[in-house]
Amino acid sequence: xxxxxxxxxxxxxxxxxxxxxxxxxxxxxxxxxxxxxxxxxxxxxxxxxxxxxxxxxxxxxxxxxxxxxxxxxxxxxxxxxxxxxxxxxxxxxxxxxxxxxxxxxxxxxxxxxxxxxxxxxxxxxxxxxxxxxxxxxxxxxxxxxxxxxxxxxxxxxxxxxxxxxxxxxxxxxxxxx
Amino acid sequence: xxxxxxxxxxxxxxxxxxxxxxxxxxxxxxxxxxxxxxxxxxxxxxxxxxxxxxxxxxxxxxxxxxxxxxxxxxxxxxxxxxxxxxxxxxxxxxxxxxxxxxxxxxxxxxxxxxxxxxxxxxxxxxxxxxxxxxxxxxxxxxxxxxxxxxxxxxxxxxxxxxxxxxxxxxxxxxxxxxxxxxxxxxxxxxxxxxxxxxxxxxxxxxxxxxxxxxxxxxxxxxxxxxxxxxxx
Numbered sequence: 001x002x003x004x005x006x007x008x009x010x011x012x013x014x015x016x017x018x019x020x021x022x023x024x025x026x027x028x029x030x031x032x033x034x035x036x037x038x039x040x041x042x043x044x045x046x047x048x049x050x051x052x053x054x055x056x057x058x059x060x061x062x063x064x065x066x067x068x069x070x071x072x073x074x075x076x077x078x079x080x081x082x083x084x085x086x087x088x089x090x091x092x093x094x095x096x097x098x099x100x101x102x103x104x105x106x107x108x109x110x111x112x113x114x115x116x117x118x119x120x121x122x123x124x125x126x127x128x129x130x131x132x133x134x135x136x137x138x139x140x141x142x143x144x145x146x147x148x149x150x151x152x153x154x155x156x157x158x159x160x161x162x163x164x165x166x167x168x169x170x171x172x173x174x175x176x177x
Numbered sequence: 178x179x180x181x182x183x184x185x186x187x188x189x190x191x192x193x194x195x196x197x198x199x200x201x202x203x204x205x206x207x208x209x210x211x212x213x214x215x216x217x218x219x220x221x222x223x224x225x226x227x228x229x230x231x232x233x234x235x236x237x238x239x240x241x242x243x244x245x246x247x248x249x250x251x252x253x254x255x256x257x258x259x260x261x262x263x264x265x266x267x268x269x270x271x272x273x274x275x276x277x278x279x280x281x282x283x284x285x286x287x288x289x290x291x292x293x294x295x296x297x298x299x300x301x302x303x304x305x306x307x308x309x310x311x312x313x314x315x316x317x318x319x320x321x322x323x324x325x326x327x328x329x330x331x332x333x334x335x336x337x338x339x340x341x342x343x344x345x346x347x348x349x350x351x352x353x354x355x356x357x358x359x360x361x362x363x364x365x366x367x368x369x370x371x372x373x374x375x376x377x378x379x380x381x382x383x384x385x386x387x388x389x390x391x392x393x394x395x396x397x398x399x400x401x402x403x404x405x406x407x408x409x
Contacts, residue, residue, distance in 0.1 A: 017212035021205060032196040046200055053204045057211045120187045139188050170184050 005069030013060040020060075024053065027070070030140040031077060038081055038133055040125060048084060052077045067150070074141050075151045078133070085129070116174075123173030130154075131166035138163055363389070363396050374405050382406075 002022065003011075011019035031052065036045040055076050063072075124132065130152070137143045137151060149159035361369065366389055373382035386406060389396070 012208070012212065015212050017209045020208040020212065024201075024205060024208070028201065029193065029195050033194050036194055046197065049196055050200055050204060054207060057204075057208050060211065117187070117190055121191055124188070124191075139185060167181060167184060170187075171181055174181075174183050174187050 006065035009056075009060070009063050009069055010065065013063050020057070023069070027073060031073065034074070034136045034140045035077055035081065037124065037136055038129070039084060044084065048077070048080045051080055055080075068147070070141050071143065071147050071151055074137055074143065078151050078153075081133070116176075119176060120170065120173045123170050127166050127169060128162075131162045131169075134159055134162040135166040135170065363393055367398065367402055371402050371405070374402075 005023060005026065008019040008023045012023065032045070032049050035048050035052070036042065039045055039048070052073070056073065124135070127135065133152065134148050137148045138145075143151065145160045145163060146156060148154075148163065149156040152159060154162070366385070370382050370385045370389065373379075373385060383406065386398075386402075389398070
């Protein structure tokens with residue numbers, strides 16, 4: 001079955017399992033990468049990824065297309081990430097603070113011969129969580145600033161600012177290469 | 178927001194991570210299982226609890242029907258009203274000089290026991306008549322003149338009645354009037370009281386009004402009637 005995401009979700013709510021298959025195949029990679037790169041822990045990312053889809057399945061009969069399906073899907077994922085960070089003892093305010101150094105700072109990874117790419121990855125993973133999330137929502141989910149603000153519950157100006165800072169830092173990493 | 182294609186391009190060059198196959202299968206299987214089943218209710222009824230909702234619904238329906246029937250049948254019992262009213266039992270002693278005409282079903286002078294038996298037997302019929310044609314039972318002679326044949330019959334009976342039987346007949350007709358009042362609807366009763374007032378039978382009217390208030394304490398009596406009593 002083909003069609004817009006919203007129609008597929010409505011069809012799935014009526015019992016069309018094939019509609020969900022299509023929907024899942026469209027979004028599985030981007031959503032997985034969004035979560036994985038947001039929390040940088042594969043096991044936890046897989047768990048949150050499954051949980052996000054389970055919530056979609058459970059909400060099938062209540063779903064009403066008030067916004068794009070993508071916005072709704074990534075709002076679910078964002079809420080799961082916030083819960084995850086909260087469980088890890090990270091306050092929401094720390095989302096804008098500088099993150100702890102990631103595994104990508106490991107010199108072994110840089111030694112793989114793809115220094116430019118490694119530098120970019122390092123810069124991405126070194127972004128504050130909120131800026132990284134804004135960038136990933138923009139890049140993986142294709143959301144606009146307004147949609148990013150809606151998904152993250154931040155103001156439009158805050159979302160715009162986060163995305164601009166993230167872009168500036170990543171651009172510096174690209175230009176260095 | 179100024180887009181930088183180099184950033185997007187570099188990001189795309191990163192490894193395109195995909196969820197593991199077993200996770201895909203797990204999620205798709207869960208989705209298919211969910212699609213095959215109807216959305217579960219918030220509270221899943223099990224065992225005896227599955228009967229709670231149907232039973233509650235049936236009980237509500239039965240209760241609603243019972244209340245409706247009860248409200249429809251809620252009418253004063255004429256038999257009980259006649260026999261239980263002490264004022265009406267005492268009515269013969271206070272019978273007015275002139276026998277009532279408008280509310281006397283049968284002014285023929287007859288032995289009191291015979292009249293009472295006849296009244297008891299006819300009370301439900303009278304009630305039915307009053308309900309079917311309330312105006313006919315309560316309309317005073319001035320408002321609805323009797324037909325000549327009925328007037329003749331009444332006057333003829335008066336003239337031919339034995340002199341000793343007359344007071345008893347008047348008393349009995351008063352009882353009959355009270356019975357009629359009691360058997361009538363509140364509106365008919367009030368109409369009768371108003372008629373008594375207009376006929377100048379003030380004491381009887383007041384007595385009936387007092388009885389009416391006793392019987393229907395919450396009934397709102399029209400001001401047009403109460404004013405007449407206040408003026409007196």
